[in-house]
Amino acid sequence: MSEESDLRESLTRVMQRMAQSGLNRGSSGNASARFRDGMLITPSGVPPAQLTPSMMVYVTPDGASAPDACRPSSERRMHWGILAARPEAQAVVHCHSRHATILACCEKPIPPIHYMLGVIGPGAVPVAPYETWGTEALARAAVAALEGRFGCLLAHHGQITIGRSLDHALAVAEELEEQAAVYYGTLLIGGAAALSAEQLAESARQFEGYGQR
Numbered sequence: 508m509s510e511e512s513d514l515r516e517s518l519t520r521v522m523q524r525m526a527q528s529g530l531n532r533g534s535s536g537n538a539s540a541r542f543r544d545g546m547l548i549t550p551s552g553v554p555p556a557q558l559t560p561s562m563m564v565y566v567t568p569d570g571a572s573a574p575d576a577c578r579p580s581s582e583r584r585m586h587w588g589i590l591a592a593r594p595e596a597q598a599v600v601h602c603h604s605r606h607a608t609i610l611a612c613c614e615k616p617i618p619p620i621h622y623m624l625g626v627i628g629p630g631a632v633p634v635a636p637y638e639t640w641g642t643e644a645l646a647r648a649a650v651a652a653l654e655g656r657f658g659c660l661l662a663h664h665g666q667i668t669i670g671r672s673l674d675h676a677l678a679v680a681e682e683l684e685e686q687a688a689v690y691y692g693t694l695l696i697g698g699a700a701a702l703s704a705e706q707l708a709e710s711a712r713q714f715e716g717y718g719q720r
């Protein structure tokens with residue numbers, strides 16, 4: 508398979524997996540992958556079950572797409588803004604997963620109360636300030652909140668993650684939703700205890716040697 512057909516297949520699979528796992532509902536949520544000097548991105552307003560690899564849209568750095576292609580995601584500015592600002596990122600995943608969105612609506616960052624938050628980045632997962640969906644202003648807010656980390660909440664909207672691959676960005680999105688659900692649960696029973704700076708630093712060192720070689 509060519510790199511392009513591979514990415515088109517992966518984008519389709521990621522969207523369908525997000526629907527199956529409950530990370531997303533309806534036609535909200537979108538994903539992109541760096542390709543050539545631009546990106547391949549999911550089309551606007553197509554439910555995941557109806558997506559096919561040929562519907563993925565190539566968008567150039569100046570935002571253009573072929574006239575006979577599907578219309579690209581309404582969040583293409585946010586996706587490209589992030590890919591342009593973060594050369595190490597190969598993919599972006601955005602969704603309105605329930606617990607992340609609950610916290611985002613309350614403008615509550617996720618504090619480091621569980622060591623797995625380190626998968627997303629150091630310290631708390633921040634909330635990017637509210638901006639209207641689909642705008643350059645939202646793209647700038649997301650880029651700023653993602654600095655130094657793989658994921659953040661978007662106020663009154665949802666969550667967005669980046670990765671070294673589409674699968675990595677999806678794994679971060681899944682962990683962000685899990686951490687949001689855990690934090691939400693702790694708020695219901697009186698609040699979590701904090702991890703100390705030393706405990707977090709020790710956990711970060713453990714992550715350096717984590718996984719398969």
Ligand SMILES: [Zn+2]
Nearest residue numbers: 535536664665
């Ligand atoms: Zn959205």
